[in-house]
Amino acid sequence: MGGARTTGFMARQIRKVVVLGANGAxxxxxxxVFAAAGIExxxxxxxxxxxxxxxxxxxxxxxxxxxxxFIRVGSYEEDLARxxxxxxxxxxxxxxxxxxxxxxxxKIDKLRQPDAIVATVSSGLSIAAMAAVGGASFSRHFLxxxxxxxxxxxxxCELIPHAGTDPLVVGDVTELLRERLGRELVRTSDTPAFxxxxxxxxxxxxxxxxxxxxxxAYIDALLGPHTGRAMAxxxxxxxxxxxxxxxxxxxxxxxxxxxxxxxxxxPALMKEKIAAGCLGDKTPDKGGFFKKGEKPNAELPEVARRxxxxxxxxxxxxxxxxxxxxxxxxxxxxxxxxxxxxxxGLARVGEVVESVADVDRIxxxxxxxxxxxxxxxxxxxxxxxxxxxxxxLPVPRxxxxxxExxxxxxxxxxxxxxxxxxx
Amino acid sequence: MTRPVYxxxxxxxxxxxxxxxxxxxxxxxxxxxxAGGLAATxxxxxxxxxxxxxxxxxxLYAMQGHLGAFLVDVDPAFAGLPTGRHEAACASxxxxxxxxxxxxxxxxxxxxxxxxxEQMKTVSPARGGDFLGTAxxxxxxxxxxxxxxxKLFGRLxxxxxxxxxxxxxxxxxxxxxxxxxxRKNPKAQTRTWYMNEDHARACDSYNAxxxxxxxxxxxxxxxxxxVAVILASEAFAKKWAARRNAQLANxxxxxxWGHRTAPLLFDxxxxxxxxxxxxxxxxxxxxxxxxxxxxxxxxWALDGIETHDCFTTSEYMAIxxxxxxxxxxxxxxxxxxxxxxxGKLPINPSGGLIGxxxxxxxxxxxxxLDAYLQTTGQAGAYQVxxxxxxxxxxxxxxxxxxxVFIVGV
Numbered sequence: 001m002g003g004a005r006t007t008g009f010m011a012r013q014i015r016k017v018v019v020l021g022a023n024g025a026x027x028x029x030x031x032x033v034f035a036a037a038g039i040e041x042x043x044x045x046x047x048x049x050x051x052x053x054x055x056x057x058x059x060x061x062x063x064x065x066x067x068x069x070f071i072r073v074g075s076y077e078e079d080l081a082r083x084x085x086x087x088x089x090x091x092x093x094x095x096x097x098x099x100x101x102x103x104x105x106x107k108i109d110k111l112r113q114p115d116a117i118v119a120t121v122s123s124g125l126s127i128a129a130m131a132a133v134g135g136a137s138f139s140r141h142f143l144x145x146x147x148x149x150x151x152x153x154x155x156x157c158e159l160i161p162h163a164g165t166d167p168l169v170v171g172d173v174t175e176l177l178r179e180r181l182g183r184e185l186v187r188t189s190d191t192p193a194f195x196x197x198x199x200x201x202x203x204x205x206x207x208x209x210x211x212x213x214x215x216x217a218y219i220d221a222l223l224g225p226h227t228g229r230a231m232a233x234x235x236x237x238x239x240x241x242x243x244x245x246x247x248x249x250x251x252x253x254x255x256x257x258x259x260x261x262x263x264x265x266x267p268a269l270m271k272e273k274i275a276a277g278c279l280g281d282k283t284p285d286k287g288g289f290f291k292k293g294e295k296p297n298a299e300l301p302e303v304a305r306r307x308x309x310x311x312x313x314x315x316x317x318x319x320x321x322x323x324x325x326x327x328x329x330x331x332x333x334x335x336x337x338x339x340x341x342x343x344x345g346l347a348r349v350g351e352v353v354e355s356v357a358d359v360d361r362i363x364x365x366x367x368x369x370x371x372x373x374x375x376x377x378x379x380x381x382x383x384x385x386x387x388x389x390x391x392x393l394p395v396p397r398x399x400x401x402x403x404e405x406x407x408x409x410x411x412x413x414x415x416x417x418x419x420x421x422x423x
Numbered sequence: 424m425t426r427p428v429y430x431x432x433x434x435x436x437x438x439x440x441x442x443x444x445x446x447x448x449x450x451x452x453x454x455x456x457x458a459g460g461l462a463a464t465x466x467x468x469x470x471x472x473x474x475x476x477x478x479x480x481x482x483l484y485a486m487q488g489h490l491g492a493f494l495v496d497v498d499p500a501f502a503g504l505p506t507g508r509h510e511a512a513c514a515s516x517x518x519x520x521x522x523x524x525x526x527x528x529x530x531x532x533x534x535x536x537x538x539x540x541e542q543m544k545t546v547s548p549a550r551g552g553d554f555l556g557t558a559x560x561x562x563x564x565x566x567x568x569x570x571x572x573x574k575l576f577g578r579l580x581x582x583x584x585x586x587x588x589x590x591x592x593x594x595x596x597x598x599x600x601x602x603x604x605x606r607k608n609p610k611a612q613t614r615t616w617y618m619n620e621d622h623a624r625a626c627d628s629y630n631a632x633x634x635x636x637x638x639x640x641x642x643x644x645x646x647x648x649x650v651a652v653i654l655a656s657e658a659f660a661k662k663w664a665a666r667r668n669a670q671l672a673n674x675x676x677x678x679x680w681g682h683r684t685a686p687l688l689f690d691x692x693x694x695x696x697x698x699x700x701x702x703x704x705x706x707x708x709x710x711x712x713x714x715x716x717x718x719x720x721x722x723w724a725l726d727g728i729e730t731h732d733c734f735t736t737s738e739y740m741a742i743x744x745x746x747x748x749x750x751x752x753x754x755x756x757x758x759x760x761x762x763x764x765x766g767k768l769p770i771n772p773s774g775g776l777i778g779x780x781x782x783x784x785x786x787x788x789x790x791x792l793d794a795y796l797q798t799t800g801q802a803g804a805y806q807v808x809x810x811x812x813x814x815x816x817x818x819x820x821x822x823x824x825x826x827v828f829i830v831g832v
Contacts, residue, residue, distance in 0.1 A: 063616075
């Protein structure tokens with residue numbers, strides 16, 4: 001097995017994949033994506049029954065039992081050695097805990113074929129730190145693949161090589177993800193939370209920080225789907241889970257120092273409630289910002305109401321005229337957060353990703369948020385610069401260039417921009 | 424045709440969208456499609472002289488009639504624009520195209536905007552199924568029937584089975600091909616769905632029977648979608664091509680059309696065709712009318728077909744009715760790979776109604792836009808290499824209204 005790659009000119013054929021942690025949401029979801037492409041995929045978990053649960057989960061996602069033709073199941077104890085030795089790609093999706101991941105990665109390194117690729121689905125831990133568990137060969141064959149949940153629906157995906165990943169491995173995995181798995185793929189640097197979560201959770205945490213002063217219902221009403229997202233920000237944190245939110249923002253806060261550093265500080269209110277076991281929708285009795293299934297009953301601020309009414313009939317540009325021109329404290333706060341997203345997202349170009357198109361793709365296809373570039377196009381690049389300055393936010397280089405050249409930023413012609421704005 | 428009608432291009436919304444979840448009115452759908460069509464063609468709003476909207480049942484799905492008037496709302500330059508709305512069930516979009524092209528042929532106007540639109544996700548599938556029943560003779564074929572249309576098109580399969588024998592594995596293959604093609608279409612509703620022939624052949628809780636021999640995978644989708652195309656006279660197309668540094672000869676034309684209506688009741692259709700080789704002879708006539716008007720000898724003059732696969736049985740019917748095989752032998756074209764994307768005569772490279780989606784009143788316009796994209800080499804990953812001539816077949820009801828266009832350069 002695994003002998004297909006003989007020269008640097010031929011892409012390695014990935015025929016067999018092993019998923020560790022295949023009973024979890026990310027493991028089963030990722031396994032579904034591999035199996036759906038007709039790749040023989042082995043679902044491994046602590047017990048065979050747990051792996052079977054993952055398989056059922058994959059069938060449910062695929063809405064088909066036929067997908068199981070490509071799925072095998074097993075337990076670590078019984079099947080890890082055989083399955084990993086036979087795999088072209090080993091996909092680690094155990095809990096987001098560096099120590100635990102290291103344990104499994106060490107085992108994998110001892111069992112894998114010398115040219116087998118090893119990937120972690122971590123949503124933001126250091127890829128280089130994980131690569132260091134093995135020898136030089138392991139390091140060369142190791143990288144991060146970040147799917148977003150649920151991966152069968154959300155096609156945005158980040159590929160994170162570390163400095164030592166073999167470029168041929170990067171090429172093979174790129175081909176696999178883009179061509180065979182149909183991913184909207186973005187390559188990012190090995191920096192905390194990569195691109196999507198760094199930019200997305202900056203906004204989410206900033207919204208959480210604003211709760212103390214303004215209240216949760218008001219924040220979600222002001223910054224809801226009319227600002228370019230399927231779900232309002234605080235409802236999103238409840239949905240994701242407060243523990244996951246904390247892990248992401250704490251990691252970024254501890255390991256980066258950028259222009260929005262304080263936006264990653266977990267608000268005291270959340271810290272206290274997490275300590276009391278309040279984790280959002282997954283603890284329905286305790287809830288999060290809201291109780292699960294409960295619709296916050298806040299009156300829409302006038303600026304939000306006007307934007308929503310315009311989106312309702314497809315007048316997106318005019319809705320952003322309202323966004324740009326409206327006076328008052330509500331509009332000021334909305335602009336500060338949304339332009340903060342644009343400013344922070346575009347500033348990651350050159351640091352985390354190569355181009356504006358990369359940030360746009362991961363926010364659009366990973367988060368289902370209006371891409372920063374698309375917002376700039378709707379508002380107009382020059383007007384965006386003026387608004388960003390007025391909000392006392394940094395004006396990123398990519399935005400300055402777009403304004404100078406008076407050019408559009410969002411380049412995915414097959415995407416209906418309107419889908420991001422809810423009426 | 425006396426005066427040629429050119430297709431300048433157009434725009435399709437992403438058929439995977441749920442506009443109700445987005446909180447949108449049908450006006451937003453029309454607006455996005457028109458804005459996209461104008462941008463894609465570079466036609467100025469002020470150059471549009473008339474607008475036609477194809478739509479089946481906005482009164483039921485969205486409590487909204489008078490859709491033509493929504494065009495005027497799209498751009499200030501459309502003030503006073505003559506508009507109208509056309510309905511013939513799932514063939515509504517093609518009826519709008521026929522009206523617009525007739526006006527250009529008659530010399531009334533030089534540039535016409537045609538929009539097909541349907542917002543269907545406003546109601547539950549069962550209620551939507553009941554609305555669709557109005558495309559049959561509601562009182563006699565649909566009232567009180569759960570999902571009447573799968574049952575009617577199941578009976579089309581039964582009729583094939585009775586006359587010629589029908590193996591359901593060929594229907595499964597048709598479904599799988601449509602889904603497979605849809606995966607290559609960035610606007611297709613099912614582009615990310617899991618689907619293959621194994622699944623289409625399975626019959627379990629994930630692929631349940633909806634009516635008769637029709638299972639979930641045999642059905643087209645409940646889809647929200649809007650499509651705009653711009654049609655023009657030769658004089659306008661010449662001027663338009665010149666300013667885009669293009670050759671008029673490379674601008675696709677509607678080379679032929681066919682339009683026939685069969686009895687509304689499915690029983691009457693079958694009774695009428697009892698001793699004939701074609702199960703739906705009026706559909707066959709619409710196709711041969713179009714061939715004759717376009718000066719085509721037969722289907723082999725085509726490079727591809729976008730057909731009305733509201734169910735796998737309707738595509739099965741289209742295969743012999745287009746003349747790919749002798750009547751009753753459609754299975755041969757399926758089995759021999761003729762209709763696959765890389766086959767001798769690909770059917771539904773877009774994914775069709777099963778894969779791309781079926782926003783009822785928009786489908787005919789979507790098919791014409793796909794024929795345009797194919798014949799101008801702009802269909803991307805689902806392009807049929809070197810396509811110059813494409814046909815569309817759009818059907819309303821249980822094979823009741825049949826509309827065909829031949830598009831070519």
